[in-house]
Amino acid sequence: MRLESALYTSREGLDSHGKAISVIGDNISNANTTGFKRSRVELQARDAEAVTRGYDYAGSGSINDVGGGVRVHSVATDYSLGMLKDTGVESDAAIVGDGFFQAQVGNRRLLTRAGAFAVNPQGQLTTPGGYPVLSAEGEPVLLDLGGAPWKISPAGEIVQGDARTPLALVQPANVNALVHEGENFFSMPPGAQATPIPAEQRNVRSGFLEGSGVEPIRELMSMITASRAYEANVRLMQHQDEAMGSLVSRVLHTA
Numbered sequence: 001m002r003l004e005s006a007l008y009t010s011r012e013g014l015d016s017h018g019k020a021i022s023v024i025g026d027n028i029s030n031a032n033t034t035g036f037k038r039s040r041v042e043l044q045a046r047d048a049e050a051v052t053r054g055y056d057y058a059g060s061g062s063i064n065d066v067g068g069g070v071r072v073h074s075v076a077t078d079y080s081l082g083m084l085k086d087t088g089v090e091s092d093a094a095i096v097g098d099g100f101f102q103a104q105v106g107n108r109r110l111l112t113r114a115g116a117f118a119v120n121p122q123g124q125l126t127t128p129g130g131y132p133v134l135s136a137e138g139e140p141v142l143l144d145l146g147g148a149p150w151k152i153s154p155a156g157e158i159v160q161g162d163a164r165t166p167l168a169l170v171q172p173a174n175v176n177a178l179v180h181e182g183e184n185f186f187s188m189p190p191g192a193q194a195t196p197i198p199a200e201q202r203n204v205r206s207g208f209l210e211g212s213g214v215e216p217i218r219e220l221m222s223m224i225t226a227s228r229a230y231e232a233n234v235r236l237m238q239h240q241d242e243a244m245g246s247l248v249s250r251v252l253h254t255a
Contacts, residue, residue, distance in 0.1 A: 013233035016043055016072050020226040023075060027214045028223070034128065035094075035113030036184060036212040037077050038219070044073040079175050082113075082211040091117045093152045094210040095169070096203040100186070100194075102134040102168035103127045109134065110185040111170070111178070111194070113210055117152075119143055125158065129183050136166040136196060152206040155199045169202055170194035 020041040030036040084094050093115035095101070100111035103126075116128045125133040125141035132140035141158055142165075143150055150160035158165040172178060172194045178186040188194060 010233045010236045012071050014230060014237070016041070016070050017226050017230040017233065019072050019075075021223065021230060024219050024223045024226060027219045028216060030184075031212055031214040031216045031219070033114075033184060033212050034116050035082065035210045036214060037079055037113070038212075038214045039075055039077050039180070041075055042073045043070045076176065077178065077180070078213055080213055082213045084205060084208045085211050086207065087209055088207055090151050090206055091119070092207055092209050093117060093156070094205045094208040095156075096205055098171050099169050099197050099202070100171070101127075102138075102170060103131040103185070104134055104140060105131050105181075105183075105185060108187065109138075110181055110187055111172070112185050114184045115204075116209055119145070134168040136168050138168065141165055141167065152204060154202070154204055154206075156197075156202045156204040166199065167204075169197045169204070171197055 020043075023039050023041050027038045030038075081097070084096070093101075095113060095115070100113060101115060102109050103112055110131075112127060114128055117133060118126050118128070118130075120126050120130065123143045123145045125143060127133060135141050135158075143158065143160055144163075148161040150158060152167075153159050153164070156167045156169045158167065172188055172192060174192065177189050177192060179189065181187050
């Protein structure tokens with residue numbers, strides 16, 4: 001493997017494992033965030049630099065076709081159900097199974113699994129960040145501040161006296177296409193559809209919250225592995241730089 005090819009391989013390794021460290025760090029920082037879904041970086045083998053540049057072809061068997069290291073293939077989200085926590089707070093809600101609540105964030109409708117709801121001074125049901133929670137009709141859920149006590153039914157309805165307002169509870173056609181938006185929200189790509197979940201298929205637990213999907217010990221072990229791989233690539237680049245410097249020095253010395 002030529003020195004410049006080795007440098008490219010190490011650089012790709014730095015980028016890949018650096019991305020993994022960033023994603024794992026975000027997971028760890030959200031270990032206690034309600035309804036948080038952990039992400040993972042998926043790596044794949046990279047063609048040798050000579051193959052990438054068109055100097056050779058994969059499977060040629062030549063020295064130019066020796067390992068190209070790794071690169072980031074994708075960042076995937078694990079949508080497994082987190083552990084349900086009994087809070088005893090009736091305004092808290094956890095979705096058991098598939099589905100997302102919808103909230104109005106600016107001019108966008110975003111998805112979330114975080115059901116730590118509250119009521120603002122205008123009587124709107126809101127997310128932990130203060131964004132209006134939407135009804136099945138796509139409107140902010142309004143409560144009568146001076147009215148009867150309210151609760152959340154197993155079918156995901158806000159019940160206050162005789163009034164019943166179904167919450168928007170939807171399932172995207174492809175959850176793997178969702179995009180993390182921060183503040184525990186997800187967005188759908190343009191043109192993607194989300195199907196409303198029928199009342200008979202809903203399972204919402206009032207007085208519970210879905211815990212984070214992060215297992216801190218597993219993430220810490222992954223962080224150690226990624227950090228060691230990153231450090232190994234740093235050392236390789238240092239050795240390659242020294243070798244390149246030595247080669248240049250010898251060439252100049254003999255010129």
